[in-house]
Amino acid sequence: MKNESGASGKPVTEGARRVSLVEPTAAGFVVLGISTGAWKTPFPPRRAERRQALAGLSGRAAALRGTPGVRQATVFAAVLRPPGQPKEGEGPAAAYDVVLLVVTDSPAVARDVADAIAAEAPPTAATERLILAGSNVRSMGPVSPRPGGVFLFNFFTGPTMQATLDAWQYTAGWFEQETRLDNSTVILPDAQSHSPFPIINHCRWNSLRQVLPSLLFKRSFRSFVLAAFSEAGVVPHPILYRVHS
Template sequence: MIAEPQMKIVNAHLANSITDQGMLKEPNALGYIAITAEVELPSIWSSNSTKKQQLLAKLKSMCRELRGSSEAIRRADIFDAFIIPPGTAAGKRLIEEKSYSVHVAKFDIVILIECASVEEALVIRETVAVEAIVSLTRLGSSYMDVIVYKNPKRIDEVSKDTKGVFLFNYFYAQDTQTLLDVWEYTAGWWTKNAKLTNSTPLQPVTAGSPYHLINHCRWDRLIDVLPSLIFKPSMKRFVLKNFTENNIVAMPVLYRLA
């Protein structure tokens, strides 16, 4: 169990160590370019507008061309949000209580470009092809970020070869090490209660990100994760409480592949 002096532990009897489960792996060597944009508020009850559908179609075509432009680009995937879970409310309250200057993440489009290394990602970020994707996304959005990330630690790689439910959880924290410790400490709750088998958190390597970590993971079906997010009391008492008590804002959004 992690016990850094600066980390406050809450409800330790609910903890399950991913290290003890043999699920904590060394970081990968990949680099990631994440383009996150707010185009229209996601809703499980309504489909995308025609304008957003047209934007996604153009972006998908551009991402296909991007993948073929360099051997260093392993993937270029587009994620379309459909639910902002209730857990976001706790993060919003913490922002208000602490007067944090951070944008509340409501990104309904995420373009994740996976590169062979962080160094390659930094180079590819400056290419004309990526800038064209950024420019088109910016035209259709009210807010967006473009950041290069690395993976600081992980459970396992997130498969994007088949459809599923993807989580991007945007974290803001006062201390990055405490954030990583709390992520690891609470991850065992997800592996036990929500049958999570993968996770590759993303840590920014370029300036400008309002988020100090973005957790990225996947389930096969919505039923695999939604009941744990909404109905299990330990979600609030353990997961959210360990974040908020350590002054960490968590802003989760659920996506499907576009």
Template sequence: MTKITDLKVVNKHLNYDRVSLVNPSTSNYIHIAAEIDKKLTPFFLTTSSRKKKLIAQCKKWCKELEKISGVIEINLFKATIIPPGLGEYVKENSNDVHIAKFDFAILIETHSEKVCEELKNKNIYEKMLEHIKRVASYTNIMSAYNIRRINNVNHKKKGVFLFNYFSAKNRQQNLMVWEYTAGWFEEETELDNSTLLFPLEEENAKYSIINHCRWDKYIDILPSLIFKKTFKKYVLDNFYANNVGAQPILYRVI
């Protein structure tokens, strides 16, 4: 576990237990995020016909890709809401940080980096990626491994899924402040799972890390983000003090 001795801590009077971590997964991942329907509000209430067609086609391609030896699972996600939590660091660096409005995402989990590379070379994967890029106004593809884990994210059970797109001046600082603040989510939202994705190609990654987790219902997470003052004082203020910005988006599995 990363030491937090170099962490810049604000509002020290607020004390939450350190996050409960298990050993990271040995899996490797490909995370694909795309902006299909441009939204001016935090709510993704409608789905365009072109996104419906894209999702239907991607589901077919992903079923074929799941047959590849070494692929553990592939899940598709459709965004439902952008919750409170956009970091001030992101707002102040909007010229350098892409404001995430990814309304469609795919997460591919494999047994190894080698399997990921084999998958990327498949015609079906190349065709799928080409089609997503053609339909989307913006895409982000990140190959990653799991660097921190509260527990596995269960995609077989319906629920509310988060992808939190972090930006930071320093990735180690990002990791430290995530560890420091994740205990808040365990206590205030009863979070019991999380897979923190760290980019394999750090220099080319648009986001420093991506956090992925799940709750059963919106009521498990949204009221805490909206009404609990400690969310800003303990979580967001410590992000900002450490030059870290979060961009959370909530999804449902398709």
């Protein structure tokens, strides 16, 4: 293996794989995440607030699909917090059990959409809301919004955007190799978003079976992937979702 540099500037170690990247898309992205309350287990509670949030965002998505400049508007419902959550002392995990992802013709259009959402009253009685607009800074290939698969939104925190992005790229090849991942869109929030997350990674697998066993049983997930994040000071907040509407 070539002596490549990783997230910490050190040579790539066992478990690392060079990730296959493609040219990022010029599209814009809006992420609207809603937390309807705390999770005490890996599974989101089935509560009235969650049903209301899903219904409210489904209506919003339907309206957005007819808006000029909007390519896609998809509502996701969380199904599981997979292994790799923040450790004790690293702060609370992200708890967005409902997410609306809007794909637009450009980041400028995404900013307009995000501003319009932020100017409106919250669509539900949600306890926490995240609204950001951004662009695609890295890509392993486009993420299909078709139902039937399982989708990841990984909300990363880290010391800087570049350190967080480097840590993602350093570890992404592991997912390509071990879970046959062939798509991923890394969203870079714009400055106006004031996002607590330097980057958000979004991708799709055909089923939980394609990804979950690797996270649970492959030792290199902890010894390489999570260790690399920890060394870089980067904390992943992964949540797996299904398409709701």
